[in-house]
Every structure is written in C-alpha cells, then in structure tokens.
Amino acid sequence: MTTGINIVWFERDLRLDDNPALSYAIGQGNILPIYIFDDHNTGEHQLGGASRWWLHFSLQSLNESLSDKLNFYRGDPEQILTDLCSRHQVDGIYWNRRYEPWQISRDQKIKQQLLSHDINSKSFNGSVLNEPWTILKQDDSPYKIFTPYYRQAVIKSTHSQPLPQPKFANNLIADNKAVNLTSLSLLPKINWDSSFYEHWTPGEIGAVKKLREFLQNGLDHYQEGRDFPAKDSISKLSPHLHFGEISPRQIMEYLRVVPDSNNREHFIRELHWREFSYYLLFHWPTLPQDNLKHNFDFFPWQNKPEWLTRWQQGKTGYPLIDAGMRELWTTGFMHNRVRMITASFLVKNLLTDWRHGANWFLDCLVDADLASNSASWQWVAGCGTDAAPYFRIFNPTTQGIKFDRDGEYTKRFLPELKDLPNKYLFQPWQAPAEILAAANITLGEEYPRPIVDIKESRENALAAYEMAKQTSLIQ
Numbered sequence: 225m226t227t228g229i230n231i232v233w234f235e236r237d238l239r240l241d242d243n244p245a246l247s248y249a250i251g252q253g254n255i256l257p258i259y260i261f262d263d264h265n266t267g268e269h270q271l272g273g274a275s276r277w278w279l280h281f282s283l284q285s286l287n288e289s290l291s292d293k294l295n296f297y298r299g300d301p302e303q304i305l306t307d308l309c310s311r312h313q314v315d316g317i318y319w320n321r322r323y324e325p326w327q328i329s330r331d332q333k334i335k336q337q338l339l340s341h342d343i344n345s346k347s348f349n350g351s352v353l354n355e356p357w358t359i360l361k362q363d364d365s366p367y368k369i370f371t372p373y374y375r376q377a378v379i380k381s382t383h384s385q386p387l388p389q390p391k392f393a394n395n396l397i398a399d400n401k402a403v404n405l406t407s408l409s410l411l412p413k414i415n416w417d418s419s420f421y422e423h424w425t426p427g428e429i430g431a432v433k434k435l436r437e438f439l440q441n442g443l444d445h446y447q448e449g450r451d452f453p454a455k456d457s458i459s460k461l462s463p464h465l466h467f468g469e470i471s472p473r474q475i476m477e478y479l480r481v482v483p484d485s486n487n488r489e490h491f492i493r494e495l496h497w498r499e500f501s502y503y504l505l506f507h508w509p510t511l512p513q514d515n516l517k518h519n520f521d522f523f524p525w526q527n528k529p530e531w532l533t534r535w536q537q538g539k540t541g542y543p544l545i546d547a548g549m550r551e552l553w554t555t556g557f558m559h560n561r562v563r564m565i566t567a568s569f570l571v572k573n574l575l576t577d578w579r580h581g582a583n584w585f586l587d588c589l590v591d592a593d594l595a596s597n598s599a600s601w602q603w604v605a606g607c608g609t610d611a612a613p614y615f616r617i618f619n620p621t622t623q624g625i626k627f628d629r630d631g632e633y634t635k636r637f638l639p640e641l642k643d644l645p646n647k648y649l650f651q652p653w654q655a656p657a658e659i660l661a662a663a664n665i666t667l668g669e670e671y672p673r674p675i676v677d678i679k680e681s682r683e684n685a686l687a688a689y690e691m692a693k694q695t696s697l698i699q
C-alpha cells in the first residue's frame with residue numbers, strides 16, 4: 225500500500241464490476257477516479273448526439289455508484305493528467321485498454337510521457353474476450369474472414385473469470401479542480417431525445433437488467449427470432465457493451481449456466497462479431513475511411529444530397545426503409561436486419577457512398593461504435609474483407625413481406641400507414657386509389673412516392689459495380 229494517490233481513468237468501462245483497472249488500483253491505496261471528456265484527440269470521430277445523451281446518463285450512474293466521487297474533466301487527457309500529477313502525489317495511473325486508432329496513439333503517447341516522469345502506469349483488458357493481437361494465423365498475419373477467426377478465438381479463448389466489484393473503504397479522493405457532469409454539455413440543447421427515456425436505462429444496473437431480461441425472454445428463440453424486427457428476441461445490449469457498462473466476460477459468465485443450445489451458440493457467435501470488428505479496426509486502422517477492397521476506390525457514387533436527406537428522414541417511399549430510419553431517429557437504435565436493409569438501400573439503390581451512411585449512423589445510434597459500424601458498413605457495401613457479395617441487393621418490399629409480415633414493426637414507426645391493408649403495406653404505390661383513400665393516404669402527401677424504381681436502381685448498381693471493377697483493372 226502506497227501513501228500517494230492512484231488514478232483510475234474511466235473511458236469505455238463505465239462500471240464497477242469486472243473492472244480490472246479499478247480492482248488493481250484498489251489494492252494500491254487511495255483512488256482518484258476520473259473521467260475525461262476528450263474532444264481534443266478525436267479528430268473526425270467526435271461523439272454523435274445520441275452517444276452523448278447515453279454517455280451523460282451512464283456517467284451519472286457511475287458517479288452515483290462511486291458516492292459522487294467521480295471527477296470530471298474536459299479536454300486533452302495528456303494535459304489533464306500532467307496537471308493532476310503536478311498537483312497531487314500520484315503513485316500510478318491505471319486504465320482499461322481502448323482500441324480505436326486515435327485512442328491507441330493517444331494512450332501510447334501518454335504512457336511514454338508518464339514513464340519519462342517516473343510515474344507508474346498500467347493498462348488492462350476490460351472490453352473484449354480476446355485482444356486483437358492474440359488471435360493470428362499460423363504465419364502471424366491477421367485473419368480477414370470471420371469464420372476461421374471465430375474458430376480460432378473459441379479454441380484459444382483463455383479469458384479469465386469476471387472480477388468481483390471491489391470494496392471501497394473511504395479511499396475515494398475528490399479533486400477540487402474537477403468540473404461537474406453538466407459542464408461537459410453532453411445533453412442536447414433542443415428536445416429530440418424525449419422518447420429515448422422510455423427505451424433505455426444507461427448504466428451498469430440497466431445493463432445487467434437488460435441481460436437478465438434477455439436470458440429470461442429472448443435467448444430461447446434468439447436464432448430464429450433475431451431476424452424479425454417486431455419480436456423481442458434480441459438483447460439490445462449493444463450500447464451497454466459499447467460504453468463498457470457490462471463486459472463480454474460477465475455475459476459469458478451468465479451464459480455458462482445456460483444449457484447448451486443453438487440459440488446460446490448463435491448469441492456467442494454474435495458477440496464475436498463485435499470482437500472481430502475490434503480486431504479488424506486494430507489490424508486495419510483505416511477501416512472507418514478506406515475501402516478495404518481497393519477496386520471500390522473507383523466506384524462511381526452518385527451522392528445526391530436530396531436522396532441522402534430523404535433516406536435520413538425516412539421519406540424514401542419504401543416503408544421498411546422508412547420505418548428503420550424513423551426507429552433510428554426516435555429511439556437511437558435500429559434492429560440489425562433493418563440496419564442491413566437500410567444500408568444496402570443507401571449504398572446500392574441510391575448509389576451513395578457508404579461513408580455518408582456510416583456517419584449518419586454514428587450520429588444517431590446510441591450504440592454508435594467506430595469498429596462495429598465501420599466493419600458492418602463495409603460488409604454491407606461489399607468493400608470489406610469478409611463482405612456480403614456486391615450483387616446481394618436487398619429488396620425492401622420482399623424483405624418487408626418476409627420479416628414483418630403482419631406489419632407490426634413498420635406500422636409502429638409509420639403510423640400514417642396504420643390503415644393500409646398488409647397486402648399493400650410494403651408497396652403502397654400498387655394499392656388501388658380507393659384503398660389508399662380508405663386508408664387516408666395520398667401518395668406524395670401523407671406518404672411519399674418511391675424515391676427510385678427498385679428494378680432499375682438494382683440494374684444501375686450492378687452496372688456501377690462492373691464499371692468500378694473494370695476501371696480498377698486498367699489503373
């Protein structure tokens with residue numbers, strides 16, 4: 225036990241349970257728990273509006289768990305830590321590792337800086353089952369394809385048991401230069417978040433509650449149910465995982481006592497898609513901005529601003545797309561199947577560069593995650609390492625009929641279509657005039673006409689792809 229203070233730097237690990245940095249620091253003596261809102265090093269990866277909303281309440285919850293002793297700062301962590309070290313006798317600084325490229329270079333620099341001032345620093349794995357450099361091919365190169373990666377991850381997985389919540393004995397310190405949570409200005413100035421409150425409970429307690437509910441009500445039909453957006457078969461743990469309110473180790477521990485089944489295995493596989501996204505981002509740090517398949521560098525995107533706006537606002541005239549985009553706007557979330565369909569529509573039918581869609585998602589999702597979002601957009605667009613083939617273009621009408629047959633999901637987010645018979649729900653432009661009139665719909669007024677023709681836009685997409693392929697061959 226030392227006499228100085230030990231700083232625990234929280235960032236994507238906003239929990240007390242299974243928090244290796246916190247548990248380690250507790251064993252060292254007095255603790256100064258800090259959170260730094262870093263808007264200095266993020267570059268173009270500034271936190272989106274929905275994420276800021278989540279972060280505010282997640283920090284509030286962590287602060288409550290720390291008896292109001294979480295010290296908040298805003299700015300450049302390097303400067304803030306240097307200042308803390310000059311004002312306190314700091315014995316060590318501890319954190320759980322983060323994996324976004326800008327965080328890695330920032331944290332490496334800080335480690336060097338601390339070392340040069342003889343201040344002990346130590347980082348831990350608190351966010352993934354397997355850190356990206358631990359799973360490699362026989363020739364030490366990284367995997368590009370999910371399935372062999374997953375097989376290897378399952379064989380090699382040596383993750384430890386989750387750590388218990390540490391006990392505090394009046395050893396939490398407050399710093400008088402810290403600011404309060406409100407001065408981080410995370411909440412929106414205009415009121416677009418009103419319906420978020422009924423959907424989410426950010427924080428560690430909310431995360432465990434969500435997991436328990438899922439294990440009780442969702443897991444038993446996860447494999448089949450996860451394709452149907454109206455069903456309650458998914459965990460909705462993604463924002464809790466992103467902010468580290470629960471760790472994948474804790475989830476695996478809960479799953480340990482669940483009988484083996486296809487549902488259980490499928491869920492574990494999905495957790496590994498998250499791991500694989502972190503893996504790809506670590507080994508290909510330009511994942512958020514560069515096509516991993518370079519023939520896409522020659523893709524003739526049309527990038528029509530009006531089309532992008534109509535997609536963002538859920539006014540494309542294709543009900544399943546519009547329901548998904550409105551779900552995103554009103555709840556900060558979108559079901560995975562609908563994410564795939566809306567993303568495919570933007571990139572393929574509207575020939576809009578996937579990076580525009582990815583940015584919109586990052587701004588609107590409460591689970592916005594640079595790794596998972598970039599990897600998923602590259603996957604849908606066809607330019608990722610392990611991508612869906614480009615010619616796989618979802619048809620929003622047939623997808624609607626298949627996965628939302630009775631229209632429950634679509635009508636939930638598009639109440640203007642509530643009286644339209646299901647036969648026409650996914651293609652209102654086919655409905656006879658009297659049916660539209662009976663449903664109080666005038667196309668182009670209450671609900672838009674289709675933004676593009678599906679068949680024609682599909683052919684355009686395939687032709688554009690051929691052109692990109694040919695151009696890349698002659699470059």
Ligand code: FAD
Pocket residue numbers: 450458459460461462463465466494495496497498499501558559560563564567585589591592593594596597598600601604
């Ligand atoms: P569940 O089905 O309950 O799965 C459990 C957990 O596994 C999730 O919480 C998540 O952490 C992980 N997971 C599941 N599917 C995936 C996947 N395909 N890729 C990576 N991890 C996965 N996920 C994000 O967390 N943040 C994003 O910004 C994000 N952007 C996406 C963008 C597009 C275009 C697409 C197609 C997918 C995106 N995903 C993203 C992946 C996936 O849609 C969400 O993780 C999932 O919908 C979250 O819901 P859930 O927690 O109920 O998932």
